[in-house]
């Protein structure tokens with residue numbers, strides 16, 4: 455391996471910059487040439503590829519977002535699109551890839567590896583934390599911190615007016631951000647896609663809390679819930695709790711931004727180095743992750759199929775603390 459191309463793809467996540475920087479630094483350490491592929495697979499197809507130097511990675515570790523930009527690419531889902539992408543890599547002499555992204559991006563990487571055999575390795579970069587093969591994904595910790603800080607502020611106004619707030623957090627079809635935000639902000643209830651909570655049970659719980667003179671109530675709703683998002687749930691519940699002033703806040707893209715937390719910076723840095731070292735050791739079509747504080751390389755096929763769900767114990771803790 456002589457030239458590694460690095461890209462960020464799919465939804466952006468805080469800490470992606472730190473992962474790029476660590477990948478590039480590790481590449482230089484091992485005397486490799488490093489290339490930045492801009493806008494994910496879209497830029498691979500459009501030949502937005504540039505040789506990276508130390509100046510490109512100066513002061514990026516602490517910044518949110520991704521300086522390589524990220525994109526979703528419909529064209530990469532087609533065989534012709536992937537052919538164009540491969541031809542561009544060949545033009546630049548890129549003989550290995552590091553793909554930083556979520557399950558979709560890694561699915562694309564797996565397919566591309568099977569078609570063209572270019573040595574490649576994935577790094578889990580997504581706020582959703584839904585990939586198997588790693589305890590944590592890059593961006594998840596920062597997103598949880600951002601959500602909790604926002605909920606603290608909502609709590610202040612909720613308490614001042616004795617309001618019931620439904621706060622929707624991100625996570626696609628996984629409830630990791632929701633369950634952590636719920637535990638970390640003393641929510642009255644947390645609705646996650648992995649567990650169905652009948653509306654009647656939620657109403658009962660909120661009524662019981664009113665009886666105990668709880669002053670404010672925050673219900674966390676994961677965006678991908680089966681009973682709908684925060685707006686839908688609030689609508690359904692309104693008639694049954696007429697004495698409550700109900701408000702809805704959707705945290706949305708706020709959760710993707712901001713400087714990465716210490717944990718995300720360290721995780722991203724370790725995984726960047728692990729990706730380069732994995733490629734040098736001939737570990738291809740795998741994802742570098744951390745399990746029990748040790749670097750683990752999991753076949754991408756396993757990391758994407760084994761969609762991780764919220765831990766039963768975490769759910770139990772959230773339940774105990776909200777009743």
Ligand code: ATP
Nearest residue numbers: 464465526527530531555556557558559561562580
């Ligand atoms: P996040 O879940 O954090 O948003 P992600 O990586 O899962 O990140 P996706 O939009 O699912 O985000 O995927 C990113 C890109 O990966 C897609 O736009 C597409 O270019 C590529 N991709 C996803 N699935 C496939 C597939 N089955 N075949 C080829 N390419 C794919």
